[in-house]
Amino acid sequence: MFEAVAFYLFAFLTIAMFFITVTTSQALYALSALAAGMIFISAFFFILGADFLGAVQIIVYTGAVMALYAFGMMFFDTTREVKEKKGNKFIIVGLATLCAVIIVAIFAAPIVSDNMLSLYPALEGAGNTQSVGLVLFTKYLIPFEVAAIMLLVAMVAGIVLAGKKMDLSLTLLNAEEIEKMDEEINKKVLS
Numbered sequence: 001m002f003e004a005v006a007f008y009l010f011a012f013l014t015i016a017m018f019f020i021t022v023t024t025s026q027a028l029y030a031l032s033a034l035a036a037g038m039i040f041i042s043a044f045f046f047i048l049g050a051d052f053l054g055a056v057q058i059i060v061y062t063g064a065v066m067a068l069y070a071f072g073m074m075f076f077d078t079t080r081e082v083k084e085k086k087g088n089k090f091i092i093v094g095l096a097t098l099c100a101v102i103i104v105a106i107f108a109a110p111i112v113s114d115n116m117l118s119l120y121p122a123l124e125g126a127g128n129t130q131s132v133g134l135v136l137f138t139k140y141l142i143p144f145e146v147a148a149i150m151l152l153v154a155m156v157a158g159i160v161l162a163g164k165k166m167d168l169s170l171t172l173l174n175a176e177e178i179e180k181m182d183e184e185i186n187k188k189v190l191s
Contacts, residue, residue, distance in 0.1 A: 005106050006047050014040040027072045035065040052129045071158060
């Protein structure tokens with residue numbers, strides 16, 4: 001019972017965060033929602049008893065999204081004022097109440113449920129980390145290496161894209177040139 005309620009709660013939260021990621025017009029909101037979605041995905045691993053994978057999910061993927069966040073802050077104009085729409089208060093109160101009821105049910109479920117045990121461990125006597133390493137470096141070795149190469153290519157591409165914007169040094173310009181450049185940027189943003 002506890003696992004089912006927790007699964008549906010984290011599934012809803014994960015889908016909501018990724019929906020915000022896809023639909024928002026603000027880059028930093030999208031990156032924040034993406035990081036939250038990755039953290040909620042790690043909850044599935046913790047529910048399944050794969051603590052190592054849950055920790056790796058948080059450290060690796062959420063760390064990667066935070067690196068994206070840093071790039072987003074460098075490349076997008078975050079100083080522009082954001083006008084937020086006020087939502088319907090009834091929907092906000094209803095969703096908050098629903099979340100509160102679900103959280104209470106999650107914490108109350110272990111009291112009511114029986115002891116839940118994993119019936120079929122992957123390997124006898126092997127821990128979670130050993131099981132992951134065995135499968136990762138035997139059955140999934142080629143996809144693991146391909147993913148590493150793709151990450152390397154993405155990192156080099158990010159450096160190349162960032163380098164194209166760095167051909168002008170603001171420290172070598174005087175105040176008048178910087179003001180002129182700001183005016184040109186503001187004209188582009190307003191048009």
